[in-house]
Amino acid sequence: xxxxxxxxPEAITQTAKDIDGLFGMIFWISLVAFILVEALLVIFLIRYxxxxxxxxxxxxxxxxxxxxxxxxxxxxILVGIGIYSSGMVYTxxxxxxDVYEIKxxxxxxxxxxxxxxxxxxxxxLRIPENENVLFxxxxxDVIHSFWIPxxxxxxxxxxxxxxxxxxxxxxxxxxxxxxxxxxxxxxYCGNQHSNMLADLQIMPADEFxxxxxxxxxxxxxxxxxxxxxxxCTSCHTIDGxxxxxxxxxxxxxxxxxxxxxxxxxxxxxxxxAIMTPDAKTPEGFNSGMMPAFQLEPxxxxxxxxxxxxxx
Amino acid sequence: xxxxxxxxxxxxxxxxxxxxxxxxxxxxxxLTSIIFFFFGGLAxxxxxxxxxxxxxxxxxxxxxNQAFTVHGTIMIFLWIIPMLTGAFGNYxxxxxxxxxDMAFPRMNALSYWLFLLxxxxxxxxxxxGAVPDVGWTAYPPYSIESQGAxxxxxxxxxxxxxxxxxxxxxxxxxxxxNMRTEGMTxxxxxxxxxxxxxxxxxxxxxxxxxxxxxxxxxLDRHFGTVFYNVAEGGDPMMYQxxxxxxxxxxxxxxxxxxxxxxxxxxxxxxxxxxxxxKAIAYSSIMIGFLGFMVWAxxxxxxxxQMSEGIPFMxxxxxxxxxTSIKIFNWLATLWGGQIKFTTPMLFVSLGFLGLFTxxxxxxxxxxxxxxxxxxxxxxxxxAHFHYVILGGSMTAIxxxxxxxxxxxxxxxxxxxxxxxxFWLYFIATNLTFFPMHFIGMAGMPRxxxxxxxxxxxxxxxxxxxxxxxxxAALLLFINLAYSxxxxxxxxxxxxxAQTLEWTHASSPPTEFNFEAMPVVTADPYQFGEQKxxxxxxxxxxxx
Ligand code: HEM
Ligand SMILES: [Cu+2]
Numbered sequence: 001x002x003x004x005x006x007x008x009p010e011a012i013t014q015t016a017k018d019i020d021g022l023f024g025m026i027f028w029i030s031l032v033a034f035i036l037v038e039a040l041l042v043i044f045l046i047r048y049x050x051x052x053x054x055x056x057x058x059x060x061x062x063x064x065x066x067x068x069x070x071x072x073x074x075x076x077i078l079v080g081i082g083i084y085s086s087g088m089v090y091t092x093x094x095x096x097x098d099v100y101e102i103k104x105x106x107x108x109x110x111x112x113x114x115x116x117x118x119x120x121x122x123x124x125l126r127i128p129e130n131e132n133v134l135f136x137x138x139x140x141d142v143i144h145s146f147w148i149p150x151x152x153x154x155x156x157x158x159x160x161x162x163x164x165x166x167x168x169x170x171x172x173x174x175x176x177x178x179x180x181x182x183x184x185x186x187x188y189c190g191n192q193h194s195n196m197l198a199d200l201q202i203m204p205a206d207e208f209x210x211x212x213x214x215x216x217x218x219x220x221x222x223x224x225x226x227x228x229x230x231x232c233t234s235c236h237t238i239d240g241x242x243x244x245x246x247x248x249x250x251x252x253x254x255x256x257x258x259x260x261x262x263x264x265x266x267x268x269x270x271x272x273a274i275m276t277p278d279a280k281t282p283e284g285f286n287s288g289m290m291p292a293f294q295l296e297p298x299x300x301x302x303x304x305x306x307x308x309x310x311x
Numbered sequence: 312x313x314x315x316x317x318x319x320x321x322x323x324x325x326x327x328x329x330x331x332x333x334x335x336x337x338x339x340x341x342l343t344s345i346i347f348f349f350f351g352g353l354a355x356x357x358x359x360x361x362x363x364x365x366x367x368x369x370x371x372x373x374x375x376n377q378a379f380t381v382h383g384t385i386m387i388f389l390w391i392i393p394m395l396t397g398a399f400g401n402y403x404x405x406x407x408x409x410x411x412d413m414a415f416p417r418m419n420a421l422s423y424w425l426f427l428l429x430x431x432x433x434x435x436x437x438x439x440g441a442v443p444d445v446g447w448t449a450y451p452p453y454s455i456e457s458q459g460a461x462x463x464x465x466x467x468x469x470x471x472x473x474x475x476x477x478x479x480x481x482x483x484x485x486x487x488x489n490m491r492t493e494g495m496t497x498x499x500x501x502x503x504x505x506x507x508x509x510x511x512x513x514x515x516x517x518x519x520x521x522x523x524x525x526x527x528x529x530l531d532r533h534f535g536t537v538f539y540n541v542a543e544g545g546d547p548m549m550y551q552x553x554x555x556x557x558x559x560x561x562x563x564x565x566x567x568x569x570x571x572x573x574x575x576x577x578x579x580x581x582x583x584x585x586x587x588x589k590a591i592a593y594s595s596i597m598i599g600f601l602g603f604m605v606w607a608x609x610x611x612x613x614x615x616q617m618s619e620g621i622p623f624m625x626x627x628x629x630x631x632x633x634t635s636i637k638i639f640n641w642l643a644t645l646w647g648g649q650i651k652f653t654t655p656m657l658f659v660s661l662g663f664l665g666l667f668t669x670x671x672x673x674x675x676x677x678x679x680x681x682x683x684x685x686x687x688x689x690x691x692x693x694a695h696f697h698y699v700i701l702g703g704s705m706t707a708i709x710x711x712x713x714x715x716x717x718x719x720x721x722x723x724x725x726x727x728x729x730x731x732x733f734w735l736y737f738i739a740t741n742l743t744f745f746p747m748h749f750i751g752m753a754g755m756p757r758x759x760x761x762x763x764x765x766x767x768x769x770x771x772x773x774x775x776x777x778x779x780x781x782x783a784a785l786l787l788f789i790n791l792a793y794s795x796x797x798x799x800x801x802x803x804x805x806x807x808a809q810t811l812e813w814t815h816a817s818s819p820p821t822e823f824n825f826e827a828m829p830v831v832t833a834d835p836y837q838f839g840e841q842k843x844x845x846x847x848x849x850x851x852x853x854x
Binding site: 006007008009018019022023026027030033034037038040041042044045048049050052055056057058059060061062063066067070071074075078079081082085086088089090092093141142143145147149152153154155156158159160161163181182184185186187188189190191192193194241242244286288 | 366368372373376446450452453456457458541542545546547548581582583584585586587588589590612613614616617618620621624625628629631632635636638639640642643645646647648649650651652660661664665668669672675676679680681682684685687688689748749750752753754756757758759760761762763837838839840841
């Protein structure tokens with residue numbers, strides 16, 4: 001396989017390795033076909049270059065035997081590939097009976113992961129190592145596509161439907177067993193489509209269990225939780241970078257032009273901007289972009305404190 | 312234009328706006344779609360400029376989305392399809408079958424004006440600031456929810472264009488069926504005419520599905536229907552089925568006429584009969600037919616059960632067979648030839664055959680369900696379809712433009728600059744799209760405006776390639792524009808071809824194409840001489 005693996009990411013499941021095997025097989029067959037066609041093309045073009053302006057080529061209209069041969073060979077190869085691939089489809093499709101189920105929900109523009117104990121995470125997915133994990137995939141709004149290149153599998157998140165795939169992940173080739181931003185949305189879903197990313201971490205089974213239990217008890221008004229669960233960071237950066245909405249870094253205390261007037265960003269301004277964003281569009285941004293969020297008082301307080309802290 | 316230069320000048324209005332002459336309509340199609348192509352190319356350059364660095368901010372996200380939507384829509388609906396069927400089809404089919412005009416000349420004019428109108432409606436969206444941002448596939452529910460009137464413009468444009476293609480298709484079918492001159496049997500028709508006929512059937516049967524798909528989008532958006540509204544029992548996947556039921560066959564609308572052009576040009580410059588005339592003609596029919604049975608290979612991960620993809624995988628594999636038949640027949644046409652490297656010949660041989668093969672092989676990888684689970688909606692797909700559409704269809708269009716230029720204008724193009732243009736174009740195509748295979752494999756989805764820094768080098772190669780492509784396109788079109796006024800006068804048949812437009816019509820042809828109706832006695836590829844006076848030909852046909 002070698003060569004064909006070159007630009008494929010790490011394969012961290014058996015399924016991924018099988019798919020790479022099929023890819024490699026088709027790749028080598030294609031390479032032979034490619035070399036055959038391109039070589040014949042170039043050889044003929046050079047060999048039969050016209051030397052005399054009036055020369056004619058050979059008057060050959062066809063050759064049934066040759067035509068049958070070059071029809072049958074590709075046909076057999078292609079049907080072979082088709083049959084071999086079909087077998088693999090069933091292996092990939094049928095999950096084992098003992099699976100750990102994680103509910104994946106795509107929304108503009110974030111991923112929500114819900115574990116069997118009810119814990120939810122956003123922007124981050126953790127799974128136990130060497131266990132069968134089944135993803136049940138949903139969408140809250142438009143079509144997204146849940147893709148992890150290291151698994152070689154993606155499935156669209158379609159409103160009104162459940163899609164699924166299963167994996168049994170081994171380990172990543174890095175120290176924390178974690179890849180950042182490797183959960184990718186592959187179906188165009190609007191302005192922040194490119195930003196619809198999440199991290200993936202694979203944990204030893206016992207560590208995972210401890211983590212997921214702890215995650216359940218995490219307070220729901222925690223600033224990080226509120227921000228991630230509402231998908232705020234898909235439009236706001238915390239490091240001064242440009243995005244669909246104003247960055248939060250240094251926002252507090254800053255003077256902004258809003259509806260033609262200069263205002264200073266304070267607690268009250270932030271609260272209003274979160275609850276009624278369209279009344280408060282700062283210059284340079286479009287209104288109608290940000291949905292209104294009705295946060296509980298505690299949650300609001302924590303978020304505002306968090307934004308204040310981003311100097 | 313030289314085509315009318317010698318005739319006593321009537322008014323421009325009568326000459327062009329009111330014309331029902333298939334040749335003028337063909338020329339108007341060509342000029343119009345070249346102008347649209349220019350804007351589509353500009354959008355492509357914008358897209359690639361945004362992607363020159365992993366985090367460039369040349370465009371706002373919204374503008375980026377508008378750029379790729381407009382790019383895809385223009386290239387497919389306003390450039391490749393109208394150029395192949397509208398321009399080449401209209402100009403060539405009647406002359407090639409020995410007819411004075413199309414069967415319904417007025418309807419022909421109408422289909423041009425509808426095409427122009429459809430294009431203008433799309434462009435009107437710029438002026439009201441509501442450029443569509445829904446992608447050229449416009450999947451709901453995103454397309455229905457997207458803000459502003461962008462979708463409305465897009466749907467209206469697609470609708471008008473669809474109507475235009477249906478009218479054109481009916482016209483081609485009737486023309487080819489009824490208006491062939493004496494002796495022009497089906498098995499003596501030039502292969503471009505065959506290709507155009509099959510394409511017309513595809514348009515006729517496919518376009519209504521597209522019309523249905525996009526109409527329901529508008530109904531959902533404005534009239535409260537719930538085709539795609541899940542809360543009310545609708546299903547967004549139904550749109551994808553309808554859309555691809557048209558749009559997969561549409562890729563054959565883009566490639567079969569291109570293959571027709573290749574089949575015309577190769578024998579002329581190889582000085583050989585086309586190898587396997589019937590195989591080439593009939594495999595188009597097979598492709599046209601099977602083309603309607605593969606649509607769901609665009610939907611392997613769209614929410615079907617994976618195993619539901621299997622029948623579509625098998626049909627996708629089978630449809631590659633007639634395609635490979637053609638490739639081998641063309642190669643065999645070169646074998647033993649006396650090949651002259653003119654600009655059109657370079658475009659069809661090294662250009663079309665070389666590039667299209669790469670695209671076709673990429674298609675086989677995508678056609679295998681397990682592999683597509685990884686590659687779908689990545690840059691690998693972009694690489695694949697640009698090799699077939701740009702490397703295949705557009706390369707053939709350029710070949711055809713140079714080949715028939717003397718016929719249409721009465722003047723020769725500049726050979727030296729034509730060849731320089733070809734090489735630039737060929738290098739640029741590979742530089743732009745070959746790296747995209749790897750970009751996709753490594754994990755870059757399509758339609759994103761930034762990416763992981765590891766992919767910077769490959770993306771920069773692609774961006775560089777796209778600029779080079781811009782230069783190449785300018786060079787090629789400037790050559791034609793300049794030659795239109797300053798080119799050498801062309802004789803009736805400068806390349807020694809045997810189809811009727813060369814053998815029986817002047818350059819440019821007169822108003823009724825022929826002085827007297829031609830009578831046909833053999834197929835139009837009677838080139839070549841016997842080796843030692845003996846025939847190598849097992850069909851018993853002699854030249
Ligand atoms: C003959 C000329 C061909 C043309 C013009 C063509 C064109 C296209 C286009 C435009 C797409 C992109 C659709 C999208 O996702 O927006 C596409 C995708 C695809 N093509 Fe082709 N194609 C051709 C040949 C083939 C062949 C020979 C095969 C298979 C044997 C093939 C298999 C596929 C598959 C499976 C996809 C979907 C891949 C995906 O979306 O992940 N194509 N093709
Ligand atoms: Cu998405």
